Amino acid sequence: MTNETGAPLLDVSGVTLRYKTPGALITATERVSFAVNRSDRFVLLGPSGCGKSTLLKAVGGYLKPSEGSITILGRKVMEPGPDRMMVFQEFDQLLPWKTVLENVMFPLLDARNLSRKEAEEKARHYIDKVSLTRALHSYPHTLSGGMKQRVAIARGMAMEPDILLMDEPFAALDALTRRTCQDELLQLWEETRFTVMFVTHSINEAIKIGNRILLLSPHPGRVKAEVVDVDTASPTDGSAGQLEKEIHDMLFSQEEAH
Amino acid sequence: MSSKARIVMRPLEDAGSGEVERELSFLEKAWDNSGVRKVAIILALALIWELYGRWTDNALLFPPLSDTFAALIDNIRSGVLPARAWTSLKILLMGYAAGIVMAGILTIAAINTRLGSDFLETMTAMLSPLPAIALLPLALLWFGLGNGSLVFILIHSVLWPVALNTHSGFRAVSTTLRMVGRNYGLKGFAFIRKILIPAAFPSILAGLKIGWAFAWRTLVAAELVFGVSSGQGGLGWFIFENRNLLEIPSVFAGLLTVILIGLIVENLIFRTIERRTVLRWGLQS
Numbered sequence: 001m002t003n004e005t006g007a008p009l010l011d012v013s014g015v016t017l018r019y020k021t022p023g024a025l026i027t028a029t030e031r032v033s034f035a036v037n038r039s040d041r042f043v044l045l046g047p048s049g050c051g052k053s054t055l056l057k058a059v060g061g062y063l064k065p066s067e068g069s070i071t072i073l074g075r076k077v078m079e080p081g082p083d084r085m086m087v088f089q090e091f092d093q094l095l096p097w098k099t100v101l102e103n104v105m106f107p108l109l110d111a112r113n114l115s116r117k118e119a120e121e122k123a124r125h126y127i128d129k130v131s132l133t134r135a136l137h138s139y140p141h142t143l144s145g146g147m148k149q150r151v152a153i154a155r156g157m158a159m160e161p162d163i164l165l166m167d168e169p170f171a172a173l174d175a176l177t178r179r180t181c182q183d184e185l186l187q188l189w190e191e192t193r194f195t196v197m198f199v200t201h202s203i204n205e206a207i208k209i210g211n212r213i214l215l216l217s218p219h220p221g222r223v224k225a226e227v228v229d230v231d232t233a234s235p236t237d238g239s240a241g242q243l244e245k246e247i248h249d250m251l252f253s254q255e256e257a258h
Numbered sequence: 259m260s261s262k263a264r265i266v267m268r269p270l271e272d273a274g275s276g277e278v279e280r281e282l283s284f285l286e287k288a289w290d291n292s293g294v295r296k297v298a299i300i301l302a303l304a305l306i307w308e309l310y311g312r313w314t315d316n317a318l319l320f321p322p323l324s325d326t327f328a329a330l331i332d333n334i335r336s337g338v339l340p341a342r343a344w345t346s347l348k349i350l351l352m353g354y355a356a357g358i359v360m361a362g363i364l365t366i367a368a369i370n371t372r373l374g375s376d377f378l379e380t381m382t383a384m385l386s387p388l389p390a391i392a393l394l395p396l397a398l399l400w401f402g403l404g405n406g407s408l409v410f411i412l413i414h415s416v417l418w419p420v421a422l423n424t425h426s427g428f429r430a431v432s433t434t435l436r437m438v439g440r441n442y443g444l445k446g447f448a449f450i451r452k453i454l455i456p457a458a459f460p461s462i463l464a465g466l467k468i469g470w471a472f473a474w475r476t477l478v479a480a481e482l483v484f485g486v487s488s489g490q491g492g493l494g495w496f497i498f499e500n501r502n503l504l505e506i507p508s509v510f511a512g513l514l515t516v517i518l519i520g521l522i523v524e525n526l527i528f529r530t531i532e533r534r535t536v537l538r539w540g541l542q543s
Contacts, residue, residue, distance in 0.1 A: 082441065096457075139538060
């Protein structure tokens with residue numbers, strides 16, 4: 001699956017997204033462009049109303065841009081598909097009628113057409129990676145929020161998609177669990193170097209997770225800036241804190257102005 | 259005076275007995291079981307029935323429970339009651355199955371098109387308050403004195419509650435679950451079968467239960483009204499016939515059979531399905 005070197009994995013160019021509410025046509029994002037390379041941890045960051053989740057859903061294929069185009073490995077994104085696995089914020093994203101193992105296996109069987117044996121092997125491997133082997137045969141309603149999100153991540157990763165799309169997956173977790181989940185995600189990335197696009201409204205989380213951060217301004221969502229080489233910011237020498245402050249000032253300076 | 263934050267330990271012996279868990283006695287445990295409590299209620303009612311029956315001493319109006327049981331056993335031995343029950347059940351299953359299939363078709367049309375949804379909503383609003391038995395005279399006119407009429411009114415009593423519940427169940431499936439399904443590339447009928455039906459299963463099951471109860475009542479009532487069809491009547495006919503013969507214990511035996519079949523279906527079949535599905539999945543507690 002090698003592309004021409006240099007060509008991005010995901011290319012979003014000039015994308016305007018609009019959706020209808022009863023009585024109004026809302027512009028969520030306007031002419032947004034960015035490119036995600038292989039093994040990027042690409043974070044979309046911005047205050048509420050900047051269209052970051054809408055943008056992620058457009059990459060997921062759930063809504064069509066009214067302007068511009070989204071291509072992944074040269075293919076135009078037309079509809080949802082298992083090459084772009086989603087991890088949602090909501091805890092009810094697991095199928096409640098399937099156990100943890102069955103939940104992870106289901107897309108492998110259904111969309112990847114693996115044999116039961118292969119699917120189970122792969123599912124067990126990734127469930128082990130998020131350290132949930134003890135909950136293998138539990139139904140989702142018996143799991144805590146953090147465990148559910150980890151199953152969803154395992155399910156996404158087991159599919160080995162071109163890109164993993166995460167829509168504020170840790171936003172509904174308590175602070176301690178959130179930190180554990182962030183650390184685990186980074187650990188998993190170290191091991192497999194998957195490509196992930198991550199939406200968050202927490203500057204701190206963006207710096208921790210991402211190697212690149214796209215800053216969006218609200219109403220309508222526009223690209224304001226991109227933070228690169230986020231990896232070099234370290235929490236120990238205070239450079240991460242410094243970066244966090246800079247990003248914060250940048251995102252909220254205008255808000256106060258008007 | 260101290261100004262530093264510190265931890266003050268508490269001596270442990272001040273606390274209570276330290277008992278965390280005490281096993282309940284056998285009687286306490288038994289009384290916590292709803293099954294035990296319900297059986298106790300049934301036994302008490304049976305006792306009242308028996309005593310009242312003996313006290314009135316009028317087998318034509320209110321035979322005691324023991325006479326009813328004797329009649330029940332006699333009728334089962336002679337094979338009359340099982341044959342009548344089977345006749346009823348056969349027609350019931352036919353109507354029930356046909357009603358469910360039609361409800362499925364209507365609901366699938368309703369979730370896929372706006373017009374289908376409007377159609378379903380209008381039809382259920384108009385027809386579900388209409389008692390099925392009220393359609394019997396018309397049904398007899400159209401389908402004659404046979405099973406056709408019975409199946410027709412059974413479909414009417416099953417179709418609307420099942421379709422209504424299934425449809426509202428489908429609509430209540432969360433956006434997230436729908437998006438997950440589409441993420442897997444599921445579309446059309448596969449999406450309905452693999453995502454919508456299991457996700458809406460609590461509502462579907464509730465619809466099936468209501469449909470069953472409606473159908474059962476409708477059938478017994480219909481048999482009472484027009485009785486025997488093609489030489490073999492059902493349970494309703496059994497009750498009617500015995501009343502005409504003034505075999506009142508047998509009338510009660512017929513009623514008991516209706517109750518028993520209802521209980522068996524509710525407690526064995528639907529309970530088992532519930533336990534294996536919605537309860538295990540945590541969709542219902």
